[in-house]
Amino acid sequence: MDYIGVIIQGVIQGLTEFLPVSSSGHLSVAQHFMNVGEESLIVSVVLHLGTLVAVMIAFFPTIWGMIKEFFLTIRDICTRRFSWKDMNANRRMMFMVIIATALLVPVYLFKDFFTSFEGDGDIIFEGVAFLFTAVLLFMSDKCVKGNKTGDKMKVGDAIAVGAMQCVALFPGVSRSGSTTATGMFCGLTRETALTFSFILGIPAILGGSVLEIGDALQSEAQLDWLALGIGFVVAAVVGILAIFLVKLLIKKDLFRIFGIYTALLGLGCVGIGIYELATGTHFIVVF
Numbered sequence: 643m644d645y646i647g648v649i650i651q652g653v654i655q656g657l658t659e660f661l662p663v664s665s666s667g668h669l670s671v672a673q674h675f676m677n678v679g680e681e682s683l684i685v686s687v688v689l690h691l692g693t694l695v696a697v698m699i700a701f702f703p704t705i706w707g708m709i710k711e712f713f714l715t716i717r718d719i720c721t722r723r724f725s726w727k728d729m730n731a732n733r734r735m736m737f738m739v740i741i742a743t744a745l746l747v748p749v750y751l752f753k754d755f756f757t758s759f760e761g762d763g764d765i766i767f768e769g770v771a772f773l774f775t776a777v778l779l780f781m782s783d784k785c786v787k788g789n790k791t792g793d794k795m796k797v798g799d800a801i802a803v804g805a806m807q808c809v810a811l812f813p814g815v816s817r818s819g820s821t822t823a824t825g826m827f828c829g830l831t832r833e834t835a836l837t838f839s840f841i842l843g844i845p846a847i848l849g850g851s852v853l854e855i856g857d858a859l860q861s862e863a864q865l866d867w868l869a870l871g872i873g874f875v876v877a878a879v880v881g882i883l884a885i886f887l888v889k890l891l892i893k894k895d896l897f898r899i900f901g902i903y904t905a906l907l908g909l910g911c912v913g914i915g916i917y918e919l920a921t922g923t924h925f926i927v928v929f
Contacts, residue, residue, distance in 0.1 A: 644869075645869050645872065647676055648685060648869045648870070648872060648873040648876075649872060649873065649876055650672065650676075651669060651672060651673070651676075651685060651689060651873060652689055652692065652872070652873040652874070652875075652876030652877040652880065653876055653877075653880050654668050654669055654672050655668075655669055655686075655689035655690065655692065655693060655873075655877045655880075655881075656689075656692065656693060656696065656876060656877040656878065656879065656880025656881040656883075656884060657880055657881075657884045658816075658884075659690070659693040659696075659817075659818070659843075659877075659881055659884070660693070660696070660697070660818055660840065660881060660884040660885045660888055661816075661818070661819075661884050661887070661888060661900060662775070662779055662816045662818050662819025662820075662822060662823075662888070662897065662900045662904075663772075663775065663816055663819065663900055663903060663904050663907070664771065664772065664775055664810075664813065664814050664815055664816040664817070664819070664904070665690075665693070665816075665817070666812075666813040666814070666817075667768045667771055667772055667775075667813045667814030667815070667816075669686060669689070669813075670765070670768055670813045670814075671765050671768055671911060674764075674765050684855075684870070685870065685873060686854075687851050687854050687855050688870045688873055688874050688877075689873055689874065689877040690847050690850065690851050690877075691847070691851055691874060692873065692874040692875065692876070692877030692878040692881065693847065693877050693878065693881040694844060694847045694848060694851070695878045695881075696877070696878045696879075696880075696881030696882045696884075696885060697840050697841070697843060697844060697847075697881070697885065698844065699878075699882060700840070700882055700885040700886070701837065701840060701841055701885075704732065704735075704837060704841065705841060705844070707732035708732050708733075708735060708736040708739070708841070710732075711730070711732045711733040711736050712736055714733070715733060715736070729793070730793060731791060731792035731793040732792070734792060734793055734794075734795055735792045735795065735837075735838060735841070737800075738795050738797075738799065738800035738838065739800075739838070739841060739842050739845070741797060741800040741801065741804065742800040742801070742803050742804030742807065742842055743804065743842065743845045743846065744804070745801065745804035745805055745807070745808060746804065746807055746808055746845075746846060746849075749808045749811065750849070750850075750853065753811070753850075753853065756811040756812055756813075764915045764918060764919060765911045765914065765915045766911070766912055766915035766916065766919075767812075767813070767814065768813050768814035768908075768911050768915075769814070769907075769908045769909065769910070769911030769912035769913075769915060770814070770908065770912065771812050771813060771814025771815045771908070772814045772904045772905070772907050772908030772911060773904070773905060773908035773909070773912075774814070774815055775814065775815055775816045775819050775820065775904045775908075776901045776902075776904040776905035776908060777901075778816075778819060778820050778823045778824075779816075779819055779823060779897050779898065779900050779901035779904065780898060780901040781823065781827075782822070782823035782826045782827070782897055783895060783896075783897040783898040783901065785826050785827055787826075787831070787832065788826060788828070788829035788830050788831055788832075788835075789829070789831060790828070790829045790830045790831065790834065791830075791831055791834050792834050792837070792838070795830065795834075795838070798828070799825065799828040799829075799830065802824050802827070802828055803821045803824045803825050803828070803838065803839070803842065804842075805824075806820045806821050806823075806824040807820070807821050807842065807846060814908070814911075816904070817839075817843060817846070818839050818840065818843065818888075819897075819900065819904075821835075821838075821839040821842060821843075822835045822836050822839040822892075823835075823897075825838055825839060832892045832893065832895075833889075833892070833893070836888065836889065836892050840885065
């Protein structure tokens with residue numbers, strides 16, 4: 643396991659998990675050019691766990707508030723004081739995360755279908771998915787600014803965002819970008835849409851990692867735990883920096899920057915993928 647390669651993958655994962663450009667797509671493309679073999683799955687799992695730590699640190703006050711509301715909700719239900727209409731922002735967002743995540747559970751039964759595109763030997767599909775992400779980002783940058791905050795979210799908002807998170811299982815479709823954009827389309831403020839998107843990613847990342855880590859550990863790849871640890875730390879640190887960068891850019895309505903980037907990246911991946919298929923060559927980056 644190459645240390646430089648793992649560090650590069652950690653930087654890519656940390657940046658692209660939260661920048662609206664698709665971490666799975668970037669990681670898949672990077673591993674394609676770096677000719678990463680059997681260890682790609684365990685590396686991906688470890689890097690995803692690193693970004694999970696990043697989002698929990700960056701949004702700790704809100705996450706802690708939601709955890710407390712979970713237990714307070716149980717208390718209120720048992721004492722018959724629970725009211726759906728009178729929920730505060732943290733409690734309502736907690737329920738919305740549960741609803742949106744519930745949509746993802748049955749879809750995970752078909753996770754092999756989604757992950758098959760990451761190891762199919764070409765990057766054409768990723769390119770098309772990047773272009774889809776670009777369209778969503780351009781549309782979100784132009785949509786009317788919403789005014790709904792966390793305490794005003796509705797079940798329909800959670801269902802719409804949750805459905806888009808299912809689509810984002812395809813490599814190249816940005817989970818953070820597509821869910822944040824959908825939140826904006828539903829009338830959420832940009833800050834609320836971003837916060838909900840990132841917190842919604844916690845159960846998705848954790849659940850996906852738990853499901854994949856068993857397969858990863860059963861593979862025949864030789865594991866370098868020091869390299870994996872370095873990748874974990876790099877992904878976490880870069881992830882925190884990426885979160886604050888996205889927070890800054892969304893306030894300035896600059897999502898179109900990522901739209902331009904993913905559009906160019908998508909066109910490049912499609913072009914290179916077609917060339918590789920036509921010529922039978924495979925571009926490899928060597929360190």
